[in-house]
Amino acid sequence: MPRWMAVGTAQGWNDSKKFGEELHATHHWRPDARTSITTVYALEDGRLVAECAGVNKADFEAWLKQKNWKVESIREIKLVAKAGSIWEIK
Numbered sequence: 651m652p653r654w655m656a657v658g659t660a661q662g663w664n665d666s667k668k669f670g671e672e673l674h675a676t677h678h679w680r681p682d683a684r685t686s687i688t689t690v691y692a693l694e695d696g697r698l699v700a701e702c703a704g705v706n707k708a709d710f711e712a713w714l715k716q717k718n719w720k721v722e723s724i725r726e727i728k729l730v731a732k733a734g735s736i737w738e739i740k
Contacts, residue, residue: 653688653730654710656700658721664692672717681716685709701727 662668669692673679679687685704692698698719702710707724714721729738 651703651705653701653703653727654707654724655727656714656721656724657697658719659697660717660719663698664696681709681713687713
């Protein structure tokens with residue numbers, strides 16, 4: 651399943667309470683049965699990084715818009731190394 655990484659900002663998301671409110675419940679990170687926001691990082695410079703696994707990039711873009719992100723970039727992920735395992739994403 652394709653994956654994408656987005657970098658951007660969203661008002662208040664660097665506050666742990668707001669971050670939790672936006673992501674805690676399943677419907678916040680699983681917008682539909684084929685799309686999951688797998689990871690979101692809040693960086694020290696105020697930017698956010700989100701990873702999405704899904705069928706359509708447009709579904710990720712819609713989630714970012716719904717969450718009021720100002721998106722700097724969205725890139726498709728080609729390879730992942732995680733705890734010694736290497737995955738090719740197709």
